[in-house]
Amino acid sequence: MPAPVTEPFIELESLEKTFTIRRKEGLLKRSKREVRAVDGISFGVERGEMVGYIGPNGAGKSTTIKMLTGILTPSGGRLRVAGIDPARERTRLAQRIGVVFGQRTSLWWDLPLKDSYGLMHRMYRIPDARYRENLDRCVELLDLGELLDVPVRQLSLGQRMRGDVAAALLHDPEVLYLDEPTIGLDVVSKGRVREFLRELNASQGTTVLLTTHDLTDIEQLCSRVMVIDHGKLMYDGKPAGLHAVGESERLLVVDLERELPPIEDVPGARFVRSEGPRQYLAFPASSSAAPLVAAVAAAYPLVDLSVREPDIEAVIAKMYGGTREERRESLM
């Protein structure tokens, strides 16, 4: 018997969202402009995956997430989450998904944290035992014990974010959408939120889709990343593969015994700049540094050598364009 064909847990096929912006121009004239916020995106996410969804400002990330939660109705294409069409069955889907918008809280501003949780308990009709168990786990792992009696407006941003993450998980969602969950947090709070998400994904198998501007989130949490720009999917693969797509270069930092003219005779390397006896040579990230190191060592009086890796941020900046000169600058 053939194996049953299973659909991905989240499935987008040529998904589109166009906004029409109407503006008044003068007394009688009105203009109409269309913005294709999401322009034919297709991908699937399997149950239990933890995926990064990144791109520059205005790329269409939040619009995609809003369609995935049913807040916005697509203008075209097909969308399924756990077999459900989000826009048609938003309430049924709400029982199975959790959402955290980093810039906005879903908690009641004037109520102590625990009262917000009590309201969610009733709103989602969470069975008592399950609610207690989930709340206890979140309180322990997100270190919320001392904060439960504090009104939300008195919480720091990091505390509020942890409170919001817990709120999104009390009803045991199978998928969690996080829109900028670490925005504005200090390093310690970011670490705590990341650690919690890793644990959640590993122990509960929760599917996580994460948008962020902090590429450390991606490097530390996601085995897969999608990059979108102008509403189109530009990359879908491992975070490490972004380097190849961005045609990134690594830098060979050469410390010479003394100041010398630019090293321009090493095949495969490009002289970038010098600082006294230190010279910087760029070479493709995909090629090995060993032959360059050997060639430089054979021909020049060396004190030290090191290789500097490009970070994903620089790679993405290059993927998004700029002139060739600007791209070179971004390496420096």
Ligand SMILES: Nc1ncnc2c1ncn2[C@@H]1O[C@H](COP(=O)(O)OP(=O)(O)OP(=O)(O)O)[C@@H](O)[C@H]1O
């Ligand atoms: N309700 C709306 N009405 C009109 N245009 C909108 C609306 N929401 C989003 N847009 C436009 O759609 C495009 C995509 O916006 P979106 O918020 O999805 O981007 P984003 O990738 O989440 O950006 P950011 O990282 O800045 O949050 C932008 O050009 C934005 O101005």
